[in-house]
Every structure is written in C-alpha cells, then in structure tokens.
Amino acid sequence: MKSDELFTEAQKYLVGGVGAGGRFHPLLSRPVYFSRGRGSHLWDVDGKRYIDFFTGSGANFLGHDHPAIRKAIQKALDIGIICNGETEYHARLAGLVSEAVPCAEKVRFANSGTEATMGAIRIARSFTKKYKILKFEGHFHGMHDYLWHNCSSGVGEIREDGTITPFPESAGVPEVLADLVVVLPFNDINTFARVVRAGKDELAAVIMEPVCYNQGCIPSDLGFLREVRNLCTEHGIVLIFDEVLSGFRMCRGGGQEYYGVTPDLCTLAKALGGGVPIAAVCGNAEIMSSLNPVGRTVMSGTYSGHLTAVMGAVACQTEIAKPGFYEHINVLADRLYKGITEALQVCGVPGIVQGIGARFGLYLGATEPVTHCRRLPVNREMEIRFIKGCLNRGLYLHDYGHTMHHGFSAQHSVADIDEALNVTEDALRDVKAKC
Ligand SMILES: Cc1ncc(COP(=O)(O)O)c(C=O)c1O
Structure with a gap:
C-alpha cells in the first residue's frame, strides 16, 4: 500500500x-x-x-x-502573502466575532488555540496582579507549560482540601509550575466554592471548557456554571471560557450563548476559521485593554492574524451568520x-x-x-x-x-x-x- x-x-x-x-x-x-x-x-x-x-x-x-473559504484565500493570495501587517479585513473579522460572541467587546488574534489560552491567562495575571490559575480535571487548553496539566493521561490524587494533585501531561514541564496551577473536579460546586474562597487572593483566573469536548462531550451543569460566574465576580477572578472547540459549534455565540453565562474572556480557534490557522482572545473591553499597545501586556507575533487566515475566517464567519x-x-x-x-x-x-x-x-x-x-x-x-x-x-x-x-x-x-x-x-x- x-x-x-x-x-x-x-x-x-x-x-x-x-x-x-x-x-x-x-x-x-x-x-x-x-x-x-x-x-x-x-x-x-x-x-x-x-x-x-x-x-x-x-x-x-x-x-x-468550502467554496467561500477557497475564494477568500484566493483573494488573499492575490493581495499578497502579507505577514505582520494590518488590513481592512482584520477589523472586519473582529466585528463579526464581536457581533456573534457575547463577551467579545474586543478581539486580539493568534495562530492557534494554545497561543490563545497562553495569551488569555497572561492578560488575566496582569489585570489582577495575581498568578495562580484554576483549571478543571480533564479540560484541555493546549500544550503550553502552564496549563498542560491533568488532561487525559491519568488521574491526580484528591487532596484533603479538595484540590487534585497537578501532574504535567508532557515531560519537560517545569515542576515549579505545578505551584501556580490549581486543579479541581469538574461540576463540583461545593469544592469550587471552598477552594475559591480560601485562595481568592492568589487566583488570577478560572479557565474552563464550558462543554468539555476534550473528554468526549461533558456539559457543564448550568447551576455549577452560574455559581462559578458569581464567585469569580465576587472575588475579582477573571473567568475564561476556552471555546476553542465549543465556539460556534452549537450556535453562533458558542457555549456562552448556549448557557446564557458570559465569561470575562474567551478563547476561540477551530470553527472560527473553518480550517485556516487562526485563533483569538476576546473579552471585556476593560480587561482586554491590558494588551499592548494600550496596556503593558504583550501579545503579538509575525504570523498573528495572517491575511490568508483572516480572510478565510471572514468567509467562514459570514457563512455561519447566514439564516x-x-x-x-x-x-x-x-x-x-x-x-x-x-x-x-x-x-x-x-x-x-x-x-x-x-x-x-x-x-x-x-x-x-x-x-x-x-x-x-x-x-x-x-x-x-x-x-x-x-x-x-x-x-x-x-x-x-x-x-x-x-x-x-x-x-x-x-x-x-x-x-x-x-x-x-x-x-x-x-x-x-x-x-
Ligand atoms: C479546548 C481547547 N483549547 C485549546 C486547544 C489547543 O488548540 P490548538 O491545537 O489550536 O493549539 C484545543 C485543541 O484541541 C482545545 O480543544
């Protein structure tokens, strides 16, 4: 063969x-x-x-x-393989995302879901001036060192305080990072409330898949999700929905529209572009203003918002918006x-x-x-x-x-x-x- x-x-x-x-x-x-x-x-x-x-x-x-994506990419190639440059299509795509996704007052582009979640937690850390990130067991947020803990290669031990021992999913992840990651069981509001109240002064963000597709398809319990939202607001913790998979998947506004629960930030990729390499961090304008050039938190790159990807994504989002x-x-x-x-x-x-x-x-x-x-x-x-x-x-x-x-x-x-x-x-x- x-x-x-x-x-x-x-x-x-x-x-x-x-x-x-x-x-x-x-x-x-x-x-x-x-x-x-x-x-x-x-x-x-x-x-x-x-x-x-x-x-x-x-x-x-x-x-x-898809003919619309093919046509858009062809047009981008006709314009030129423009790297690291802005065009009229960047704001057009951001406008389409903003119209669709409830939390997306402002948008910043990246190339992959991994890059987007890395950016989102950096924004949360700089905005709150705190450093710990809470994630849920089994949820996957890409392969960067901070968040690639406790996904699918095993189960961590449940400790007395209800947290789960963080373990990295790859060799080469520095052990010290485990001190900055708090891992909790999914859909368990009592443990969440207890751990958040005890750790609020150190927790910058809670990041989660609103529908945990990375374990097949495990929905958030609605009561759990609403309470997570309330507790994050109460304790000054940035709530991030990682919608790399759930974004646009069941409705235009993704998991946050489906549940009627709006996070502070969200990450998008995959269905954002329908196959072109693009991702985004979106969210509340005040928090997003932490980003350069307005704020001091840096998120940029040679290929971020590459024109071929941006134009492909404009075409994808235009199709998705059709009745x-x-x-x-x-x-x-x-x-x-x-x-x-x-x-x-x-x-x-x-x-x-x-x-x-x-x-x-x-x-x-x-x-x-x-x-x-x-x-x-x-x-x-x-x-x-x-x-x-x-x-x-x-x-x-x-x-x-x-x-x-x-x-x-x-x-x-x-x-x-x-x-x-x-x-x-x-x-x-x-x-x-x-x-
Ligand atoms: C929820 C979620 N976040 C982040 C990622 C990482 O995205 P990428 O593979 O584009 O880096 C994935 C990839 O499957 C994902 O499902």
Whole structure:
C-alpha cells in the first residue's frame, strides 16, 4: 500500500514518521495519508473514501474545500502573502466575532488555540496582579507549560482540601509550575466554592471548557456554571471560557450563548476559521485593554492574524451568520445522536452518546450519563474495536489513545449521516461479537 511506503519514507526524516505527534493514529500504527478532502469526505492515498467524522479535530467546521473559504484565500493570495501587517479585513473579522460572541467587546488574534489560552491567562495575571490559575480535571487548553496539566493521561490524587494533585501531561514541564496551577473536579460546586474562597487572593483566573469536548462531550451543569460566574465576580477572578472547540459549534455565540453565562474572556480557534490557522482572545473591553499597545501586556507575533487566515475566517464567519445555518447543524445532530442511541440498543452494546451541536462523545460501556471527567466509564477494548470497524468501513474517526470527541461539518448531509449510522451499526455488531 502506498500509505505504508510513505510511512517508511517519512520515518527517515520525521520523528516517529509524523509532522505533529497527534497525527499518528495508534489503532493503525501509522498516520492516515490523505490525498484529498471535499465537502464531508476525505480520500487517502490508497484511494479509500471516508465520511469525515474527525473534521480536523473540529477545525473543518464548514467541511473541506468550502467554496467561500477557497475564494477568500484566493483573494488573499492575490493581495499578497502579507505577514505582520494590518488590513481592512482584520477589523472586519473582529466585528463579526464581536457581533456573534457575547463577551467579545474586543478581539486580539493568534495562530492557534494554545497561543490563545497562553495569551488569555497572561492578560488575566496582569489585570489582577495575581498568578495562580484554576483549571478543571480533564479540560484541555493546549500544550503550553502552564496549563498542560491533568488532561487525559491519568488521574491526580484528591487532596484533603479538595484540590487534585497537578501532574504535567508532557515531560519537560517545569515542576515549579505545578505551584501556580490549581486543579479541581469538574461540576463540583461545593469544592469550587471552598477552594475559591480560601485562595481568592492568589487566583488570577478560572479557565474552563464550558462543554468539555476534550473528554468526549461533558456539559457543564448550568447551576455549577452560574455559581462559578458569581464567585469569580465576587472575588475579582477573571473567568475564561476556552471555546476553542465549543465556539460556534452549537450556535453562533458558542457555549456562552448556549448557557446564557458570559465569561470575562474567551478563547476561540477551530470553527472560527473553518480550517485556516487562526485563533483569538476576546473579552471585556476593560480587561482586554491590558494588551499592548494600550496596556503593558504583550501579545503579538509575525504570523498573528495572517491575511490568508483572516480572510478565510471572514468567509467562514459570514457563512455561519447566514439564516438556516444552525437549523441544518441541529437537524443532523438530532438524527445522528438519536440514531447512535438506537444502534446501541439494537446491537445490545452498553453505551451512551452525548452530543451538543456538531460534536459528540461516545462512551462505550457506560450505562449512566457522564457528568465528570474522572475515570471515564469507558470500555477501551470496545472503543478500539468500534473505531477500527468504522475505519475499515469508510467512516473516519481519529484516536489519541483515549476517549475523544468526534463530529461533523456543515457540508455533511442527511444522507451522509444515514450512511454513517449504517456503518456505526455494523461496527457495533463487531463490538458485540468480539467483546
Ligand atoms: C479546548 C481547547 N483549547 C485549546 C486547544 C489547543 O488548540 P490548538 O491545537 O489550536 O493549539 C484545543 C485543541 O484541541 C482545545 O480543544
């Protein structure tokens, strides 16, 4: 197979044969080598066609090769590959974001979600003149040293004060940073209230995924979220919603519109640009004024707000704002999640699907809704068999070696969802037969 040949060649020059660690597919023992993406489909170099349920980890929210994004990028190329320069399109994109996202009075661009969360906590630290950041177990905020603690590689010990021992997700993260990170269980308001009251003088920010898609799809409990908002306001702590995945995913205003809870700052990426490398920190004008050139907090870069990405994102945001956009997303979401639930029952496989908007988690082996991120009730053997069954039958699900989120794009059709459901049922029969 050409894929195997490419992998052999790639290993000569690329570490582990991949340009980015997460692209290695552990269930295939190599990456998938794509040759083409169109609409809801991907093709690999061996000619296999897949319905795409990975969608670039959620970035390809408008599917592949969307004509509006393609046209915008073409126009950007005609203008010139302008790096580190402002154009009329930067404020246009910021205006679209501001119109859509409740907290976004002001916007600053970055290239990736990691960069955006790094910027957001820097702003919070400089604004509050405090240094500790509170995060929740299982929530992922990118791979910079400060926040890459307690995501998916294990479970920290619960200490007497209710906090969880922070552990880094990568070698090379300085141990001293663990002193600046407070890790708490998700959706546990009593522990949160106690720890925040005790630590308010040191806590600069609380950062969270309003819907924790990085553990599949675990919603915030609404009462919990409202109380988190109240306590942050009461104690001068900046509340940051990391909406890198939830932004635009179920409605134009993302998790904050969905719950009706407005954070002080939020981070956006992925669906912001529909596949182009762009991210943003947005928020309350007073707090955002900490940023240079108005304030002394620095956040800039050669490629930040690169013109090709900005113009692609303007096109993506213009599509998202069109009437009927979310009706389509919600029709597909309902059909898919009901269909998977039925398939689980028909095949006699225990499991729960949880989805909000265009992304979902499938917890094979679970019998109750999943509400927290500690030791997910997932049967990994079943999960592996299921994903392999889907891949073999042309439904592309990625895997990072643990339970993750899957999803569809705006270019998926009802027919794509039905085809995916047929594959799902067949793959679940494999699971039933062999586990
Ligand atoms: C919630 C969240 N925050 C931050 C990130 C990091 O974004 P990026 O991969 O663009 O650095 C991700 C990536 O999946 C994410 O899901």
